[in-house]
Amino acid sequence: MNAVEIVVGVLILVSAFLSMAAGIGILRFPDVLTRLHAATKPQVFGLAAVLLAIVLRVPTWGVVTTAVLIMTFQLLTQPMTAHMLGRSAYRTDHVRRDLLIEDDLERDIEEHAQS
Secondary structure, three states, X not given: OOHHHHHHHHHHHHHHHHHHHHHHHHHHOXXXXXXXXXXXXXXXXXXXXXXHHXXXXXXXXXXXXXXXXXXXXXXXXXXXXXXXXXXXXXXXXXXXXXXXXXXXXXXXXXXXXXX
């Protein structure tokens, strides 16, 4: 067993831990917004870890470009998806407003409704 195989194993374990943390967060957190945070952050970092492990294990140009494309599309789509889900949850009253520190969206919605 060489150093690259050890690093690949560690990266896969890190990815598995982050996926487990995301799953536990989705089950344990109290509202939609915190669940979205738990689902997006560890998922992106876990995907980055497993893609890095794949690139280290099979370092060819095809694998590297595919991994870069996958990570790029993930980083472009995941924040927008979470934003849209959070906004729709807010507008349909699926957010616990007592947990919000500052509610800027309510003020913006009220200003838009008045104009």
